[in-house]
Amino acid sequence: MPIRPILRALRHHRFTTALIVLEIALACAVLCNACFIAVGKLSLMHIRSGIDERALAVVTIDNFDRQRADDLNARVVNGLRKVDGVQSVDLIDGLPFLDAGAESVSPDREGKLGSYSTSFYFGDPDALPALGVELTAGRLPRDSDVAPGDAAVVQSVITRSLADRLWPHADPLGKVFWCCHGTGGFRVIGVARELIQAQPRDDISVGNAIFTPQRSGPMLAGQYLLRADPARVNEVLRKARAAMATLAPDATVDDEHTGTLGDLRRRYFRSDRATADMLMGTMAALLAITALGIAGLAGYWVQQRRKQIGIRRAIGATRRDILRHFQIENFLIVGMGIALGVLLTYAFDVVLMRFYELPHLPPAYLLVGAVALWLLGQLAVLGPALRASRVPPVVATRSV
Amino acid sequence: MLGYYLDLALRSLKRSKALAAMMVTALAVGIGASMTTLTVAHLLSGDPVPERSATLYHPQLNPTMPPRLVHEPTGAMDYRSAMDLWSAHRADRQTLVASSPVKVRVEGSGKPPLPRQVLLTTSDFFPMFDVPFRYGGPWASTDEGPHARVAVISSALNERLFGGVDSVGRSLRLRDSDVRIVGVLAPWRPAPRFYDIWQGRYRHGNTESFYNDPEDIYIPLATGLDIFAGKMPVMPVHFCWDMSAEGASMQTAPCAWLSLWVQLASPAKVGDYAEFLQGYAQQQKRLGRYTSDQTRLQSLMQWLEWNRVVPGTVRMQAWMAQAFLLICLVNTVGLLLTRFLRRSGEIGVRRAMGASRRAVFTQCLVEAGLIGLFGGFGGWLLTLLGLWVVRQQPVAYADLAHLDLPMFFGTFAMSIAASLLAGVLPALRASRVPIGFQLKTL
Numbered sequence: 001m002p003i004r005p006i007l008r009a010l011r012h013h014r015f016t017t018a019l020i021v022l023e024i025a026l027a028c029a030v031l032c033n034a035c036f037i038a039v040g041k042l043s044l045m046h047i048r049s050g051i052d053e054r055a056l057a058v059v060t061i062d063n064f065d066r067q068r069a070d071d072l073n074a075r076v077v078n079g080l081r082k083v084d085g086v087q088s089v090d091l092i093d094g095l096p097f098l099d100a101g102a103e104s105v106s107p108d109r110e111g112k113l114g115s116y117s118t119s120f121y122f123g124d125p126d127a128l129p130a131l132g133v134e135l136t137a138g139r140l141p142r143d144s145d146v147a148p149g150d151a152a153v154v155q156s157v158i159t160r161s162l163a164d165r166l167w168p169h170a171d172p173l174g175k176v177f178w179c180c181h182g183t184g185g186f187r188v189i190g191v192a193r194e195l196i197q198a199q200p201r202d203d204i205s206v207g208n209a210i211f212t213p214q215r216s217g218p219m220l221a222g223q224y225l226l227r228a229d230p231a232r233v234n235e236v237l238r239k240a241r242a243a244m245a246t247l248a249p250d251a252t253v254d255d256e257h258t259g260t261l262g263d264l265r266r267r268y269f270r271s272d273r274a275t276a277d278m279l280m281g282t283m284a285a286l287l288a289i290t291a292l293g294i295a296g297l298a299g300y301w302v303q304q305r306r307k308q309i310g311i312r313r314a315i316g317a318t319r320r321d322i323l324r325h326f327q328i329e330n331f332l333i334v335g336m337g338i339a340l341g342v343l344l345t346y347a348f349d350v351v352l353m354r355f356y357e358l359p360h361l362p363p364a365y366l367l368v369g370a371v372a373l374w375l376l377g378q379l380a381v382l383g384p385a386l387r388a389s390r391v392p393p394v395v396a397t398r399s400v
Numbered sequence: 401m402l403g404y405y406l407d408l409a410l411r412s413l414k415r416s417k418a419l420a421a422m423m424v425t426a427l428a429v430g431i432g433a434s435m436t437t438l439t440v441a442h443l444l445s446g447d448p449v450p451e452r453s454a455t456l457y458h459p460q461l462n463p464t465m466p467p468r469l470v471h472e473p474t475g476a477m478d479y480r481s482a483m484d485l486w487s488a489h490r491a492d493r494q495t496l497v498a499s500s501p502v503k504v505r506v507e508g509s510g511k512p513p514l515p516r517q518v519l520l521t522t523s524d525f526f527p528m529f530d531v532p533f534r535y536g537g538p539w540a541s542t543d544e545g546p547h548a549r550v551a552v553i554s555s556a557l558n559e560r561l562f563g564g565v566d567s568v569g570r571s572l573r574l575r576d577s578d579v580r581i582v583g584v585l586a587p588w589r590p591a592p593r594f595y596d597i598w599q600g601r602y603r604h605g606n607t608e609s610f611y612n613d614p615e616d617i618y619i620p621l622a623t624g625l626d627i628f629a630g631k632m633p634v635m636p637v638h639f640c641w642d643m644s645a646e647g648a649s650m651q652t653a654p655c656a657w658l659s660l661w662v663q664l665a666s667p668a669k670v671g672d673y674a675e676f677l678q679g680y681a682q683q684q685k686r687l688g689r690y691t692s693d694q695t696r697l698q699s700l701m702q703w704l705e706w707n708r709v710v711p712g713t714v715r716m717q718a719w720m721a722q723a724f725l726l727i728c729l730v731n732t733v734g735l736l737l738t739r740f741l742r743r744s745g746e747i748g749v750r751r752a753m754g755a756s757r758r759a760v761f762t763q764c765l766v767e768a769g770l771i772g773l774f775g776g777f778g779g780w781l782l783t784l785l786g787l788w789v790v791r792q793q794p795v796a797y798a799d800l801a802h803l804d805l806p807m808f809f810g811t812f813a814m815s816i817a818a819s820l821l822a823g824v825l826p827a828l829r830a831s832r833v834p835i836g837f838q839l840k841t842l
Contacts, residue, residue: 016737023730030723062515063503181467245512252503252515274793275713282724289426293731300738356712
């Protein structure tokens with residue numbers, strides 16, 4: 001099919017062509033950026049945490065006397081162990097999708113060899129296996145690893161990804177890293193395959209985390225990790241929550257920090273889910289509106305060119321030729337729209353990056369957006385093009 | 401003449417119902433998306449104290465010292481700086497605020513303690529911020545000593561604990577101390593909780609919690625320090641420049657945690673206060689208590705802007721919706737064009753019978769405006785639907801999402817303006833239809 005005659009025909013419809021090109025270009029820009037943000041949110045929401053989420057729940061209490069924390073911890077832990085269905089209860093401070101100590105750590109005391117932001121999780125030594133964290137090297141913490149309050153260097157388990165950052169080419173076991181302006185030292189006793197930062201965001205590295213075993217006391221009290229059969233975890237949590245009224249009558253249960261790990265993940269990603277839903281809704285509406293616009297203008301063109309179509313049919317063009325004409329014409333116009341759209345997409349991207357700390361848009365999204373718009377264009381033009389192909393040759397002879 | 405054009409426009413809409421319905425729907429969807437997000441953004445960026453905001457100012461100092469020296473005024477102040485400035489009484493009114501979790505119960509009710517937020521403040525808080533009272537009133541400024549045991553509670557807490565009756569004079573157990581209720585607030589919902597947002601700049605747009613309900617309990621600062629034995633157990637927001645002070649009394653800790661607010665009625669007073677603030681900072685620097693003598697005095701609205709209180713997701717949604725509306729508009733331009741040009745024959749006849757180009761242009765614009773009016777109506781319904789959806793979301797500002805009068809008229813104004821704008825080019829093209837050619841092809 002020769003393209004030149006089609007282009008020449010389009011010259012007679014410069015204004016309408018420009019309109020479709022503009023609409024496609026804008027749609028392309030919004031579509032690609034919305035899709036990029038939505039995919040980012042969705043993949044963040046399904047991020048792997050490295051812990052056995054399905055079997056875990058947490059109960060957090062507030063407003064108790066920290067000076068008598070040991071007494072409270074013993075009462076609550078023993079009481080919760082008696083709740084039907086509970087497999088283990090451990091003291092913990094900080095969990096993924098909740099919060100945890102956020103500090104920067106360095107391989108040297110002065111912090112000159114680089115510093116990396118991490119999450120610090122604290123808990124009794126059994127809390128780490130209860131979380132279901134897998135080790136790739138070293139060993140799990142033991143009771144003897146729990147340091148007295150004034151120890152200069154504390155034993156810790158760190159993630160593989162943090163170990164690779166701190167000591168890129170060396171065995172991390174036994175090495176010491178520093179935190180908090182050189183005031184705290186930590187010795188690596190084990191390396192975890194995976195443990196996510198407490199508050200993963202798309203703009204930071206999420207694999208840096210540290211687990212430090214601690215003793216029950218004022219600094220480790222009020223948060224209890226429950227493990228149960230995944231099928232019963234909701235029910236077990238409900239019973240444990242109810243038991244707190246008798247186990248710690250003076251404290252108040254912090255419902256925002258209480259739930260199954262599934263609840264915590266859902267709550268943490270609530271606004272990301274809402275944003276992703278909104279973006280997908282926008283994309284669907286956008287495609288529908290754009291298709292409507294293309295079909296409307298194509299229908300007008302067909303009506304306007306009835307006579308020309310008739311003449312072409314009369315001098316030998318087949319129905320297929322007419323159909324092809326409109327399809328190729330649409331392909332060319334959408335192509336022009338996409339070409340302009342690429343520029344607009346990157347303009348949007350630059351603006352979004354300034355305000356929302358997003359990474360650059362990968363070119364793959366442009367490809368997907370382009371294909372989607374081409375398909376949409378073909379779909380929208382099919383009806384009018386078929387109508388055009390059914391224009392009988394006899395039209396050419398009328399009213400000339 | 402306008403009546404005639406309207407009649408023509410209605411006839412033409414009736415003639416091609418499907419196309420007209422499509423155009424109205426496309427426009428309505430664009431307007432609905434745009435107005436829903438704009439309404440939410442408008443409500444969240446509104447003035448939380450409309451009568452007073454112009455006279456409310458937030459002074460800032462830089463009390464930080466090494467090792468964690470910062471290089472701009474901090475959002476909050478340490479206890480000593482805040483008390484020095486507050487007790488100087490250089491403004492028309494001044495108050496201090498800090499929020500903390502606390503457990504509260506009614507002794508003898510047999511119910512378990514409730515976790516609530518308490519605001520430590522001073523008596524000026526209530527008149528300064530126009531806080532409405534249902535029963536009683538603020539405590540007297542003479543009740544600001546360390547042994548006063550008085551409190552003001554929110555209407556929601558009064559409903560929960562006392563079933564909504566006048567509870568003034570009743571007592572309430574906060575942590576381990578009893579306080580006497582002196583006032584009960586009428587429902588009060590400032591959006592955002594503007595007085596306690598000082599860390600907003602560092603939240604990367606995660607500012608949704610600023611739109612939570614305000615605190616349920618208000619007590620004098622000195623009482624609060626007394627009840628908490630000088631140590632805030634879990635001060636939710638504070639910034640310490642020396643971590644070795646952990647566990648120190650909040651009165652001496654090297655930490656910023658108190659916000660100071662002042663009311664200044666005239667520009668002259670604002671100037672005087674800025675000078676006083678600068679003088680204080682310089683004096684503290686000379687004394688060696690400060691490293692820097694930076695100060696800043698921002699009005700309430702500037703302070704909201706500075707802390708970027710409107711959540712990032714809300715702003716992004718608003719921008720997305722405007723881009724979407726733009727696409728809907730381009731679409732409308734195209735569809736209007738086909739509409740008008742399909743009627744080239746009719747226009748040719750009108751022109752041949754003496755209608756001026758201007759008349760044809762006006763007629764086309766009237767038709768576009770009519771579509772805008774219908775689109776505005778549909779957009780209004782979709783905006784109501786959109787806001788209903790927002791209200792079903794589990795977000796802190798869900799209860800705020802209602803269409804107010806300006807936004808209601810805005811919906812129609814925007815729709816008609818958009819359709820007229822979209823109609824200008826097609827109407828121009830239609831009015832240039834050559835007469836003779838069209839007549840020949842009839």
